[in-house]
Amino acid sequence: MAGDGLLVRVRPPLGRLTAPQAIGLAEAARLHGNGLVDLTNRAALQLRGVTEQGHGPLLRHLVALGLADHDPAREARRNFLLAPDSSPGDDTESIALSLIAHIDELPQLPSKIGIAIDAGPAPCLAAVPADFRFERSEAGRLLLRVEGRPLGSPTSVETAARDLIALARWFLATGGGASGRAARHEAPLPTAADIAPAPSRPLSQLLAEASGPFHGIPFGQLDADSLIALAGKPHVTTLRLTPWRGLILEGGADRAEHASPDGLLRVDACPGAPACPQASVETRGLATRLAPLVEGSLHVSGCAKGCARQRPAGLVLTGRQGRFDLSRNARAGSPPETTGLTARQILALFGRP
Numbered sequence: 001m002a003g004d005g006l007l008v009r010v011r012p013p014l015g016r017l018t019a020p021q022a023i024g025l026a027e028a029a030r031l032h033g034n035g036l037v038d039l040t041n042r043a044a045l046q047l048r049g050v051t052e053q054g055h056g057p058l059l060r061h062l063v064a065l066g067l068a069d070h071d072p073a074r075e076a077r078r079n080f081l082l083a084p085d086s087s088p089g090d091d092t093e094s095i096a097l098s099l100i101a102h103i104d105e106l107p108q109l110p111s112k113i114g115i116a117i118d119a120g121p122a123p124c125l126a127a128v129p130a131d132f133r134f135e136r137s138e139a140g141r142l143l144l145r146v147e148g149r150p151l152g153s154p155t156s157v158e159t160a161a162r163d164l165i166a167l168a169r170w171f172l173a174t175g176g177g178a179s180g181r182a183a184r185h186e187a188p189l190p191t192a193a194d195i196a197p198a199p200s201r202p203l204s205q206l207l208a209e210a211s212g213p214f215h216g217i218p219f220g221q222l223d224a225d226s227l228i229a230l231a232g233k234p235h236v237t238t239l240r241l242t243p244w245r246g247l248i249l250e251g252g253a254d255r256a257e258h259a260s261p262d263g264l265l266r267v268d269a270c271p272g273a274p275a276c277p278q279a280s281v282e283t284r285g286l287a288t289r290l291a292p293l294v295e296g297s298l299h300v301s302g303c304a305k306g307c308a309r310q311r312p313a314g315l316v317l318t319g320r321q322g323r324f325d326l327s328r329n330a331r332a333g334s335p336p337e338t339t340g341l342t343a344r345q346i347l348a349l350f351g352r353p
């Protein structure tokens with residue numbers, strides 16, 4: 001439950017939507033939610049503003065589209081994030097399919113625990129939140145690594161499910177449930193971990209080699225009509241979810257339009273007012289106007305909670321009683337340098353008349 005109604009998170013199996021699934025999801029967002037679809041930093045989708053009466057029908061709709069498991073226990077365990085450049089038959093998708101086939105044997109882990117399946121030539125998800133990671137070494141060996149540990153243990157496509165299940169059991173048996181996240185869990189590992197993942201691939205290289213153009217989505221939010229329009233673009237076969245505020249339009253040809261997520265990832269802003277009842281200020285319009293005027297990272301937050309960005313940003317504007325507090329190199333709600341600013345005053349401060 002969020003301030004604007006129920007929030008329903010959707011994790012498409014193998015991280016992609018076919019055109020009929022995208023259209024069905026957009027219709028579901030319109031019918032049962034507020035018509036907006038969020039793309040999360042774990043490459044999942046969120047529908048917001050869902051009513052309690054609409055919740056059951058929405059879940060049935062998602063199951064019928066093949067976007068949710070009919071068994072809630074299985075659905076809760078399927079917290080996987082796939083490298084967005086995986087393709088049918090490669091190691092990333094083969095591991096994902098094996099994990100899905102063995103999902104009933106995977107113990108129920110704390111809800112925030114995520115599994116990154118990142119078995120391409122070198123990792124591309126190292127900066128994306130996850131707790132257990134399938135990766136590849138420079139020498140091409142597959143490894144399974146616990147977040148926070150620099151080295152992983154050997155694994156293979158054939159043993160991946162068994163190895164992950166053993167690691168999940170170790171995590172729970174050694175008190176990982178209380179730690180909450182693997183990076184905070186310091187118990188000795190159950191098996192020798194002596195393989196380093198290869199250095200990460202640059203995002204620009206991954207997107208240049210992807211199976212279609214990257215389509216950036218400001219603040220990671222689009223409306224139902226836009227989602228339907230993307231699914232209907234010429235030659236597009238599937239929409240590939242990424243954790244970088246955008247979709248890869250698989251099969252699409254137009255590479256020029258949104259080539260990089262760099263600008264999108266530099267600016268964070270939560271939904272603000274009027275979408276969130278905690279907010280007393282509008283956020284995303286100000287962030288859009290301010291972004292070209294500031295260098296470095298920018299965070300506009302509707303209140304001190306700072307939902308859109310937990311890390312510090314170069315410039316932070318935090319809403320309070322209808323105005324903004326300004327901080328630098330800080331998180332939302334940090335002690336401000338200046339208080340009580342209006343949006344107009346902030347824009348003037350950065351050179352906009």
Ligand code: SF4
Binds near residue numbers: 271276280301302303
């Ligand atoms: S930061 Fe505050 S205003 Fe923004 S979404 Fe979170 S609770 Fe709402």
